[in-house]
Amino acid sequence: xxxxxxxxxxxxxFLADFFSHALETLPAxxxxxxxxxxGAILSSGGPxxxxxxxxxxxxxxxxxxxxxNEVLGYxxxxxxxxxxxxxxxRFIAFSLKEILQRETLRHKLGEETLNxxxxxxxxxxxxxxxxxxxRLGDVISALLGECRRLxxxxxxxxxxxxxxxxxxxxxxxxxxxxxxxxxxPISQSRLFEEILHNSDGEIVNDLDRDSRWRNETLLLGAMLxxxxxxxxxxxxxxxLYGLKNSNQEERDTFSSADLKKCTTLTSAASTAMSNxxxxxxxxxxxSALMESMATAIDARDRCTxxxxxxxxxxxxxxxxxxxxxxxxxxxxxxxxxxxDEIYYAGLxxxxxxxxxxxxxxxxxxxxxxxxMEIIGxxxxxxxxxxxxxxxxxxxxxEKINKAYELQPEDENFIKxxxxxxxxxxxxxxxxxxxxxxxxxxxxGNLTAAEWREIRRHPxxxxxxxxxxxxxxxxxxxxxxxxxxxxxxxGSGYPLGLSxxxxxxxxxxxxVVDVYDSLRRDRHYKKAKPQxxxxxxxxxxxxxxxxxxxxxxxxxxxxxxxxxxxxSDMDLLVSVDHLQ
Amino acid sequence: xxxxVLIAEDEIHIRSLLEQTLEYLEDVHxxxxxxxxxxLEALEIIQQEHPRLVILDIMMPQMNGYEVCRRIREQKAxxxxxIILLTAKGQEADRKKGLCAGAQEYxxxxxxxxxxxxxxxxxxxxxLPGGAL
Numbered sequence: 001x002x003x004x005x006x007x008x009x010x011x012x013x014f015l016a017d018f019f020s021h022a023l024e025t026l027p028a029x030x031x032x033x034x035x036x037x038x039g040a041i042l043s044s045g046g047p048x049x050x051x052x053x054x055x056x057x058x059x060x061x062x063x064x065x066x067x068x069n070e071v072l073g074y075x076x077x078x079x080x081x082x083x084x085x086x087x088x089x090r091f092i093a094f095s096l097k098e099i100l101q102r103e104t105l106r107h108k109l110g111e112e113t114l115n116x117x118x119x120x121x122x123x124x125x126x127x128x129x130x131x132x133x134x135r136l137g138d139v140i141s142a143l144l145g146e147c148r149r150l151x152x153x154x155x156x157x158x159x160x161x162x163x164x165x166x167x168x169x170x171x172x173x174x175x176x177x178x179x180x181x182x183x184x185p186i187s188q189s190r191l192f193e194e195i196l197h198n199s200d201g202e203i204v205n206d207l208d209r210d211s212r213w214r215n216e217t218l219l220l221g222a223m224l225x226x227x228x229x230x231x232x233x234x235x236x237x238x239x240l241y242g243l244k245n246s247n248q249e250e251r252d253t254f255s256s257a258d259l260k261k262c263t264t265l266t267s268a269a270s271t272a273m274s275n276x277x278x279x280x281x282x283x284x285x286x287s288a289l290m291e292s293m294a295t296a297i298d299a300r301d302r303c304t305x306x307x308x309x310x311x312x313x314x315x316x317x318x319x320x321x322x323x324x325x326x327x328x329x330x331x332x333x334x335x336x337x338x339x340d341e342i343y344y345a346g347l348x349x350x351x352x353x354x355x356x357x358x359x360x361x362x363x364x365x366x367x368x369x370x371x372m373e374i375i376g377x378x379x380x381x382x383x384x385x386x387x388x389x390x391x392x393x394x395x396x397x398e399k400i401n402k403a404y405e406l407q408p409e410d411e412n413f414i415k416x417x418x419x420x421x422x423x424x425x426x427x428x429x430x431x432x433x434x435x436x437x438x439x440x441x442x443x444g445n446l447t448a449a450e451w452r453e454i455r456r457h458p459x460x461x462x463x464x465x466x467x468x469x470x471x472x473x474x475x476x477x478x479x480x481x482x483x484x485x486x487x488x489x490g491s492g493y494p495l496g497l498s499x500x501x502x503x504x505x506x507x508x509x510x511v512v513d514v515y516d517s518l519r520r521d522r523h524y525k526k527a528k529p530q531x532x533x534x535x536x537x538x539x540x541x542x543x544x545x546x547x548x549x550x551x552x553x554x555x556x557x558x559x560x561x562x563x564x565x566x567s568d569m570d571l572l573v574s575v576d577h578l579q
Numbered sequence: 580x581x582x583x584v585l586i587a588e589d590e591i592h593i594r595s596l597l598e599q600t601l602e603y604l605e606d607v608h609x610x611x612x613x614x615x616x617x618x619l620e621a622l623e624i625i626q627q628e629h630p631r632l633v634i635l636d637i638m639m640p641q642m643n644g645y646e647v648c649r650r651i652r653e654q655k656a657x658x659x660x661x662i663i664l665l666t667a668k669g670q671e672a673d674r675k676k677g678l679c680a681g682a683q684e685y686x687x688x689x690x691x692x693x694x695x696x697x698x699x700x701x702x703x704x705x706x707l708p709g710g711a712l
Contacts, residue, residue, distance in 0.1 A: 008602075110599040114692045117596075121691030 006036055006065065006073045009103035010096065012043055018096070019045025025088045026077075032092065033076045034065070042073065052076045061086060063093030065100060072100070119264065122150070126265050130272040134279050140172050143238060143269040148175070152258050154224070154240035160187050161228075161236040169236065177243070178219065185216035186239060192225065196234055201226035201263050203254040205242075219243050222253035226262040230274040238266050287344075294347045297354055301362045303522055304350070306569060312346030313565045314512035315505075321553050321561075322508070328549035332504065337473060342505050345480040349509060352460025360450045364523035365401045366439050372401060378430050382422045393417075400439060404525045414439050458485050459494045476505060484509040487545040507547040511554060514540065519562075530558060581609040582703050583630040587621035587647065588614075588665065589639045593688065597634060600692045601699055608705050618642025622650055630660065631703050634695075635682070637666045637673060645680045652681035661702040665690065 019032050023046050026032075031046030039053030052060055053076070060078035064071045075096055077089030126146050133139040140159050147157055156176015160169040169187035171180045186192055191212035195202045205222045207213045221244035228236045240262070242253035294308035319342045322329045334342065353361060359368070367375070376394050383390030397417070400410050417431040431439075441447055446454065462482040470477050483497060483506035490498035492510075502510075518533035528536065534555050540546040554561070584601060588594040594614055604610040613628055615621035619641040625633060633651070637644035644664055651657045663684045664677040674685045684698050700707045 008606075106595070107599065110596055113592075113596055114600060117689045117692055120689050121694065125691075 006034065006100070007042055009100050009107065010034060010042070015043035016045070019043070022088075022092050025092075026084060027082050029079070030082050030085060031076075031078055032089075034096065035074045035076060037071060037073050039074070048076075052078070061089045063090060065093070065097055067100060067104060119260075122261060123264050123268065126268045127272075130268050131275075133272060134276055136273060136276045136280060137172075139269055139272045139276050142272075143265060144173055144175060146265050147238070147240065147262070150261055152224075152240055152262075153242065153253055155243045157238070157240040158183055159228075159236060159238055162234060172236070176241070178217070178241075182217055182219075183239075186220075186223075189213055189216040191223075192237070195225045196227045196237055199227075201259055201266070203256070203259050205252040205254060221245065224254045224259060224262060226259070226266040228266050228270045228273060230270050235270065235273055238262060238269075290344055290347055293351060297350050300353065300358060303362070303520065307516060307520070308347050308350055310516050310565060310569065311349065311509070311513050312343045313568060314516060314561065315346035315509050316343045317557075317561045317565065318508050318512055318550065318554055319505070321557055322504075322550075325553060328553065338476075338505075341474040341477050342480065342508065344474060345477050345484075345505065345509060346512070348465060348477075349461060349481045349484045349513065350457060351464055351481075352457035352462070354464065355460040356453055356457055360446065360453045362523070363446060363450065366441055367401055367435060371435070372398060375431065375435065378422050378428070379417075382420060382430055385423050397439075406440065411440065455485070455493045458482050476503060479503055480505040480509055482506075484513055486510070488547060489544040491545060504547075507550055511537065511546050511550045514546065515554065530562065534558060581611060582632070582705070583611045583613055583628050584699065584703075585613045585615060585621060585624055585628070585630040585633045587616075587618065587624075587633065587639065587644070588636040589616050590636075591616070593636070596692075597690075597695070600690075600695050603696060603707075604699065604703075604705060610703070610705070618644065618647045621647050625651060625657070625660070629657075632661045632663070632699055634663045634665060634699070637664055637677070645676065648677070648680040648682055663695075663698060663702070 015034055022032055023030060026046075029047060031044060031048035031052075033044035033048050033052050034042045035053055036042055039051075041048070041052065044052070049055065053074075055076075055078065058080055060076050061080050063075045063077070065073045065075060075089070075093040077085055077092065079085065129142045129146060130139055133142050140161070143159060144157060147154075154176070156174065156178055158174035158176075158180075159172045161172045162169055169192075171183060174180055174183060189212065191204065191207075191210060194212055201224070203222070203224045204210050204213070207215075207220055207223060220241050222242035224240040226238045227234060228238065240254070240258075291309070294312070298304045298307050298309075316339060319334050319339055322332055323334055323339075325332075365372070375397065379390045379394050379397075382388075396413065400406070400414070403410075414431065414436055418429055418433065418436050420430045422428045422430060438447055458481065462478055465478060465481065480503055482494070483502050486492035486495065486497045486502045486506060487510070488499055488502065488507070490496050515533055515537060518528045518536055519530070521527045534551075537546060537551045537555070541548045541551045582604075584604065586594055586597045586601070588597060594616070598612055598614065601610070601612055605612055613624055613630060615624050618639045621633070621635065621639075622642065624630070625647075633647075635644040635647055639647075644666075648662055648664070651660055651662065662682040663686060664673075664680075664682040665686055665688060666673050666677070667688050677685050683702060686695060686698070697707060
């Protein structure tokens with residue numbers, strides 16, 4: 001137990017010092033003592049008898065030491081018959097009484113100041129903890145965390161948040177013995193409504209006697225309610241509660257100091273909550289913008305619809321696999337922010353295709369349809385003039401025009417057509433040299449010049465996105481996007497980087513970009529089944545182009561990864577549809 | 580033997596508030612509270628009284644807290660002396676400097692009384708009621 005009364009304010013060390021000076025004003029052989037209200041010695045000076053309290057009045061003078069009319073102890077001075085004992089004794093007693101009063105006052109002021117210090121420290125810590133949270137959920141858990149740190153005598157607590165669209169209150173988090181279902185009715189009570197609208201918070205230590213409370217939640221005995229407000233908006237409330245009869249001592253569950261602390265906490269939390277709400281709103285708008293941008297790019301070409309979205313999801317899953325992996329990537333851990341960065345890099349990696357000519361981008365044949373029609377006219381003219389069958393030749397040419405790979409006998413066929421004059425003596429062949437060059441593309445349907453056009457897209461993406469100030473949140477996103485067509489053996493573009501020069505994130509993006517392209521129809525080739533697509537990835541890996549560990553990791557988990565992504569996408573589609 | 584604590588702080592009201600904060604240790608664990616109003620006085624008291632714990636304000640006349648700290652740490656006899664440095668809010672940059680000079684802990688003014696009491700008790704291996712904090 002801590003020391004009370006006299007001893008607290010008239011300290012031993014001080015009294016010893018005081019007595020040695022005071023005794024100098026008295027004749028030799030005098031003694032002084034301070035006794036508590038029971039008469040026991042607290043401190044003495046001079047030849048003090050063991051039990052000065054029992055001395056008769058003619059042997060010792062007793063002066064009461066009182067504070068606010070309450071006697072806390074006595075000053076004893078003796079022997080009474082010594083000269084000056086009475087006068088000095090009275091003065092000494094008066095002095096000690098004054099000192100006692102001033103010390104008491106000093107202590108009270110000190111306690112008040114220390115309480116202010118406590119409050120300031122509380123605010124400082126609460127603001128520090130609350131402002132660290134940029135998400136609404138984190139702010140609320142930090143708020144409840146602070147409540148628990150302060151050890152209020154509550155049995156439980158919860159935070160109600162107002163549904164932004166309606167006027168209902170939902171329980172966001174709760175701790176303690178009662179379930180959210182039991183606690184929900186609190187928000188329907190008149191008590192809750194009135195406190196939220198009309199005050200800065202209130203404590204009700206006896207709910208049974210409050211007319212605004214109709215036992216909405218049984219078992220509740222006491223409640224502390226502190227609203228969460230931003231300027232004029234009511235966002236919700238912090239509620240701490242005490243159960244009925246849980247308090248054996250019949251002591252109030254909550255004190256006004258508790259309410260004061262809670263008010264401090266909720267006001268700090270309110271600010272943090274509006275900040276978080278703004279931040280989440282901005283984040284939401286930004287990601288919606290990025291998704292729209294990706295959708296717009298993909299929409300230019302029917303074959304790539306949804307490609308960016310899928311690549312983003314694949315890249316995210318593969319990065320998560322890297323995080324979980326202990327075999328190849330033991331030391332690699334992507335933070336949540338880094339994972340977001342990879343996702344958005346996936347979403348935006350093809351943005352540069354906006355700068356690629358549409359006829360190149362969506363080219364499905366070696367020669368465009370109109371061009372083929374003109375060749376068809378020339379061929380039919382040649383047929384009519386020469387009287388030879390031409391329809392079969394046109395059909396063969398159209399087949400070549402759509403083919404992914406050129407066969408050796410096709411080359412001869414094309415060469416012949418180039419020498420075929422439409423009419424004898426006329427300076428016009430069925431196929432021009434330029435047309436021959438376009439048909440001669442060995443693989444796919446793009447000429448070298450068109451390939452150069454396509455290959456500009458990573459640099460274009462970089463150029464377009466460069467002006468977005470990603471740097472704080474996503475410091476690597478531009479590099480990841482720029483490098484997504486780089487290959488480990490240096491055969492990629494645009495920089496021809498190799499090996500470790502390429503960011504791991506870029507290598508992830510490269511693997512999943514290739515995989516998704518293989519799994520979908522392209523203009524010049526059909527979609528491959530899962531197993532075949534993986535085989536191609538393995539070939540690329542054996543040629544030293546794609547990261548083998550990443551290909552291996554993706555192969556191991558492809559079934560679940562692909563399934564989850566496709567169901568995610570279906571979900572997205574259905575949501576779009578509803579809106 | 581009961582422990583001693585030295586509070587070295589030139590501002591009398593802060594010193595008094597620190598004394599009041601540590602009263603619990605005085606009352607319950609018979610810890611003796613000593614005070615000094617400047618760095619030199621603090622160093623003298625430390626030499627004479629060997630306090631277990633010293634709460635040192637950094638900005639003090641005659642000798643600042645860092646210097647007192649360094650002087651204590653130069654002597655092997657004071658290896659066991661625990662030191663808490665005290666500085667004004669907003670000078671947290673001093674923290675590292677203080678810890679380098681050999682202090683165990685560092686608190687800012689206005690201090691949190693509960694935190695100071697808990698720190699002091701911990702550094703002196705004394706229990707607090709209910710294991711608060």
